[in-house]
Amino acid sequence: RTSAREEKGPTHPLGRMEKEQEEGGGEPDHPIIRIRDLEALTHILHQVLKFLHANEVCTFGRVSKKWCEVGSSPLIWKQMCKRLFEGKKHVRITDERKYFKHTYVEALNDGRRENITAEELVQYHWEFSYKKCLGSDFTAMEPFFKSQAPRLRRFNCNGCLESLRGYEPLDISHWRWCLQKKKKKTMTTKTLIEESDDDDGKFFSIFPPVSSHGTTTSLSPAVSAARSLRVGGDRIVYWGHMKFPILNVKRVDNWGWVLESSAVVFCSFSLKEYLELSKRSL
Numbered sequence: 001r002t003s004a005r006e007e008k009g010p011t012h013p014l015g016r017m018e019k020e021q022e023e024g025g026g027e028p029d030h031p032i033i034r035i036r037d038l039e040a041l042t043h044i045l046h047q048v049l050k051f052l053h054a055n056e057v058c059t060f061g062r063v064s065k066k067w068c069e070v071g072s073s074p075l076i077w078k079q080m081c082k083r084l085f086e087g088k089k090h091v092r093i094t095d096e097r098k099y100f101k102h103t104y105v106e107a108l109n110d111g112r113r114e115n116i117t118a119e120e121l122v123q124y125h126w127e128f129s130y131k132k133c134l135g136s137d138f139t140a141m142e143p144f145f146k147s148q149a150p151r152l153r154r155f156n157c158n159g160c161l162e163s164l165r166g167y168e169p170l171d172i173s174h175w176r177w178c179l180q181k182k183k184k185k186t187m188t189t190k191t192l193i194e195e196s197d198d199d200d201g202k203f204f205s206i207f208p209p210v211s212s213h214g215t216t217t218s219l220s221p222a223v224s225a226a227r228s229l230r231v232g233g234d235r236i237v238y239w240g241h242m243k244f245p246i247l248n249v250k251r252v253d254n255w256g257w258v259l260e261s262s263a264v265v266f267c268s269f270s271l272k273e274y275l276e277l278s279k280r281s282l
Helices: 004-008 013-024 038-049 054-060 065-071 074-085 100-111 118-123 219-228 271-278
Strands: 126-130 151-155 161-165 176-182 203-207 235-239 247-251 257-260 264-267
Touching: 038 065, 038 074, 054 065, 054 074, 074 100, 118 151, 126 271, 264 271
Parallel strands: none
Antiparallel strands: 126 151, 126 264, 151 161, 176 203, 176 235, 235 247, 247 257, 257 264
């Protein structure tokens, strides 16, 4: 059997390696590195995998059991989670003790969710502004159009709205709100819902639920219902001295929430950032 040096010639890499071994009696002084230490190889693979996308890491793990073990390392998926969460507004993890790979998948799926829960609605503080289409009378009293911090409101769990920042020309403490979701035939939580008379009954109210005495119940059952009824088409109905345009719920790329109607917009994060993200104006 001819050697690589004889077959390929002295200029071929393998030929040079054999020649160096024969002349020097040791390892060749060559860019090709022979890694005999498994721990060192694993470390190198970790460094490489940090630059890959999650799907590519999963593909990498299908090569062999050893590669699957390396690709499932907490060090890799901790870095993946750090990259995924960067710039995200609302990352919801139900159990932080979970394996990082499971945390990544859970957070990614939750970030794609477009159905807000009652718990989230009352948890966040919402930057608010009227839109320019309502005319100069409204825009003149909006701090946002004066390059000031926009008004801040909160949806309280008693079904009322509360002003947290900014001058309110009207008393909103008696304004009411209601989270509604689209009907679905498989719904079975009839005791927690109140039928809506809007849109031919296509929507139902889920929070705040109203008791037979006309008072609102506690948050806990409503939160349970909200978590189990993620069927899409969420909207917020609210009213004060009159019924206001319905707020449609949507999720944006930074995992923030936006409640918007033809007249107003609520943001669970910076209103200015939302306008920059959506490349639009009020």
